[in-house]
Amino acid sequence: MARVLIADASIDTRRMMREALEAEQRLEVVDDVDDPGEVQQCIGPLNVDLLLLDRDLPGGSAYDLAAKLRAQHRHLGLIMTGNTPSINDLRQAMQAGSDDFVPKPFDAVTLSQSVSSVLRKVEQRRQQMAAAEMGLGSVPSKVVAVYSPQGGVGKSMLAANLAVVLARESGRPTVLVDLNLQFGDIDLMLNVTPERTIAAVIQRLNQLDPDLMESFLTEHEESGLKVLAAPARPEYADTITVFVVEKVLQVLRERYTYIIIDTPSFLQDTTLTALDNSDQVILLTALDLLALHNTKTALAMMEKLRYGPDKVKLVLNRSNADVGISVDDVEQTLEYDISAFIPSDGRVAVTSVNEGDPFVISQPRTQIAQSIRKIAWQVVMDREQEFLDENPEAAAPPVKRRRGGGLLGRR
Numbered sequence: 001m002a003r004v005l006i007a008d009a010s011i012d013t014r015r016m017m018r019e020a021l022e023a024e025q026r027l028e029v030v031d032d033v034d035d036p037g038e039v040q041q042c043i044g045p046l047n048v049d050l051l052l053l054d055r056d057l058p059g060g061s062a063y064d065l066a067a068k069l070r071a072q073h074r075h076l077g078l079i080m081t082g083n084t085p086s087i088n089d090l091r092q093a094m095q096a097g098s099d100d101f102v103p104k105p106f107d108a109v110t111l112s113q114s115v116s117s118v119l120r121k122v123e124q125r126r127q128q129m130a131a132a133e134m135g136l137g138s139v140p141s142k143v144v145a146v147y148s149p150q151g152g153v154g155k156s157m158l159a160a161n162l163a164v165v166l167a168r169e170s171g172r173p174t175v176l177v178d179l180n181l182q183f184g185d186i187d188l189m190l191n192v193t194p195e196r197t198i199a200a201v202i203q204r205l206n207q208l209d210p211d212l213m214e215s216f217l218t219e220h221e222e223s224g225l226k227v228l229a230a231p232a233r234p235e236y237a238d239t240i241t242v243f244v245v246e247k248v249l250q251v252l253r254e255r256y257t258y259i260i261i262d263t264p265s266f267l268q269d270t271t272l273t274a275l276d277n278s279d280q281v282i283l284l285t286a287l288d289l290l291a292l293h294n295t296k297t298a299l300a301m302m303e304k305l306r307y308g309p310d311k312v313k314l315v316l317n318r319s320n321a322d323v324g325i326s327v328d329d330v331e332q333t334l335e336y337d338i339s340a341f342i343p344s345d346g347r348v349a350v351t352s353v354n355e356g357d358p359f360v361i362s363q364p365r366t367q368i369a370q371s372i373r374k375i376a377w378q379v380v381m382d383r384e385q386e387f388l389d390e391n392p393e394a395a396a397p398p399v400k401r402r403r404g405g406g407l408l409g410r411r
């Protein structure tokens with residue numbers, strides 16, 4: 001029996017919906033409420049499978065509420081309702097993770113059709129998540145974006161090698177998303193030949209689910225990493241909107257534990273969306289004045305966006321370069337702690353790019369490879385720790401703690 005909660009300000013509408021739904025055999029209306037606070041309180045305790053949420057519920061944005069609930073209750077089916085919705089309403093509802101929008105006034109048939117189809121989705125979601133979690137523990141996913149306002153600073157080098165380490169060593173499904181929509185180069189760095197790219201996702205956006213998503217990914221065979229490649233031609237970049245990026249990440253989260261995003265330095269709206277939807281942003285910088293200047297601006301922006309120190313980790317690339325700027329100078333100038341260091345190693349880095357062979361596989365014992373393994377392990381441990389903080393009753397984490405690995409730790 002599916003458990004349904006109705007949230008609508010009008011008592012008449014609630015009654016009408018209740019009657020329509022109670023006529024269905026496989027449904028139980030567990031409650032009907034008119035207040036957003038009550039919605040939040042009920043969902044967990046009442047074990048709600050499907051929420052019918054009116055857009056005009058008083059007391060704050062229903063879209064914000066929807067997004068929050070979807071983030072907290074990942075199986076929850078969500079149908080929004082509302083009078084004469086505009087395109088923008090539909091867009092906002094989808095962005096908030098709503099499964100459908102039923103315009104008012106509606107009749108019992110329209111409502112129950114929508115309810116059945118969303119309940120099928122909920123069931124699928126449940127099965128997929130159960131499958132993905134089998135033997136993997138029920139730990140939520142972690143999205144890590146590698147960003148820098150500076151080009152050529154090593155973002156793609158870090159994103160590719162970090163994702164490969166996670167895929168090989170964490171034992172959990174890992175995917176790398178190339179958001180350099182104009183000039184993506186992850187396919188070259190990993191020597192993969194994508195048949196489809198993020199550009200192909202657009203035509204199927206409405207049907208996008210984890211299974212369909214798989215058909216757009218390319219496997220890096222040496223590591224098992226999945227890659228969502230950038231469009232093959234720069235002119236396709238514009239077709240990829242904020243909405244596409246959000247939806248892609250939302251669907252990837254259902255199946256992948258680690259989602260690494262490589263970004264362009266140019267701060268377009270899709271990049272910002274990716275940063276917003278990330279749990280962690282690795283802000284990569286280097287020992288030169290221009291990089292430091294740009295990084296300072298980026299840090300100020302992230303502070304404005306309320307990304308806290310838990311979210312933004314500063315990583316210094318080519319940290320051993322002798323250029324007259326010291327690590328202390330960097331921390332003082334930026335007023336921010338450096339979480340990890342990647343040494344300069346032109347021979348290893350350049351051969352690796354030229355051969356499309358990530359150095360964490362081909363040269364695992366080099367310092368540069370080890371420095372990236374450390375970052376990867378910190379990503380893993382942070383995630384396990386967050387999970388334990390939220391679920392203190394959970395069993396010991398499957399990952400062994402390593403001594404001295406705390407370079408990306410909170411300070």
Ligand SMILES: Nc1ncnc2c1ncn2[C@@H]1O[C@H](COP(=O)(O)OP(=O)(O)O)[C@@H](O)[C@H]1O
Pocket residue numbers: 148150151152153154155156157158317318342343344345346347349350353368
């Ligand atoms: N630590 C490093 N040591 C040596 N070369 C590096 C290092 N980091 C990056 N590089 C090289 O710098 C170039 C630019 O790196 P890339 O990852 O493409 O930068 P971005 O993605 O930020 O534009 C590449 O040739 C890469 O191999």
Ligand SMILES: [Mg+2]
Pocket residue numbers: 155156157180185263
């Ligand atoms: Mg790059």
